[in-house]
Amino acid sequence: MFPAAFEYQRARSVDEALAILAKHGADARILAGGQSLIPAMRYRLARPAVLVDINEIRDLAYLREQNGALAVGALARDALLETSPIVSRYRLVADASKVVADPVVRQSGTVVGSLCHNDPAGDWPVAAIAGGASVVVRGGKGERIVPIDEFLVDSFETIVGDGEMAIEVRFPTPPEKTAGAYYKIERKVGDFATVAAAVRVTLVADGTVKDGAVAIGAVGPKATRVTEAEKLLRGAKPSLDLLRAASDAATKLADPIADNRGSVEYKKAMAGVLVRRALAMAFERLGIGGLQ
């Protein structure tokens, strides 16, 4: 099906985009990579009256380390992260960037766009939660920096208000002895995730976990932090028992719906399996093997 008719506006600067958004309010949507929005418009799940194309705002296509974070501009495409040497030490981000949709889609799709779309089965919301990200949201009244847990409100809904746009996502630079991992199950390349999991752990000198972040996706209305697993990790020594307990916490929290990608039982079980695998991989990256 073809999208419903809309008015096309090309913005050449963030200020110009904000001016158009201010004029049209809730009727306007930002068009970045378009890899989720255009299919949604084709299925008439989205019917924006005005599209504000930001693809010409080259200033937003950046990827750089600054002020202790990896800053990803609203026009930085997945493929840019996939091939960037600076992303490689953000293990969780690097993992996710290689498995979003498919390689051609990744040449258009953007990280910030995926967060704004906030699909319950999207990769970036899950990775952003475990990565401790925050999003820079700009509007006519200025800029705010929103922690990812507040940014992701509900299925296909974010904190970005009328007349505002997300211009950057920031992943804090991992401190010493930190590693993460991202895993997902998909039926085929490019399909929505059946289940996804992202983790990030930081160790102290004696090998115990200082801090851990765990998130799961595609098993509920939105990507979810597994707070229980994070509590278990804090101060614990990496072990098979620890991974099993964290895995059980994810299985318990997962609240999927049955569809052609799997039953409720299967998805709940896989949420646990992926959390265990991702934790084992993160620990392995820190030199602690044998937990697979």
Next chain:
Amino acid sequence: MKINVKVNGKQYERDVEPRTLLAYFLREQLGLTGTHVGCDSSSCGVCTVVLDGDRAVKSCTMFAVQADGHEIMTVEGLAPGGALHPIQQAFWDQHGLQCGYCTPGMMMTAYALLKRQAAPTEPQIREAISGNLCRCTGYQNIVAAVAQAASQMAAPATKQAVKA
């Protein structure tokens, strides 16, 4: 809405509705039917074209108005003078197609890949075409074709030597 777009080296000025998808603009307004339409939802990759020289895009998931001021290359652009491009020749040599429906998209994905990465490994080729579906070949000969194209495009002199 009036747009100016360069397609396969030729400049076009056309009037399009903003909701016109690039694939349909190419096929129906420019008559370039080499670009196929399959799933119409960015899953299958048969509509893949190259934007601005080295970026593969699924043209069913981009609006024609977005191409205003940009350059598009379709499969027709591979062989402007009629002589086969090394990628086309390789698909021929390696029997990289059967029904041919996915072929234009495969070739354009391969073209963008080789622009960005002149000597991909076999796993890299397999990964690069993983968003392009082929229901006939089992991919083996497509992978072989892209590998052949890569080596011939990297060393045209060697190709001449082999031929002689």
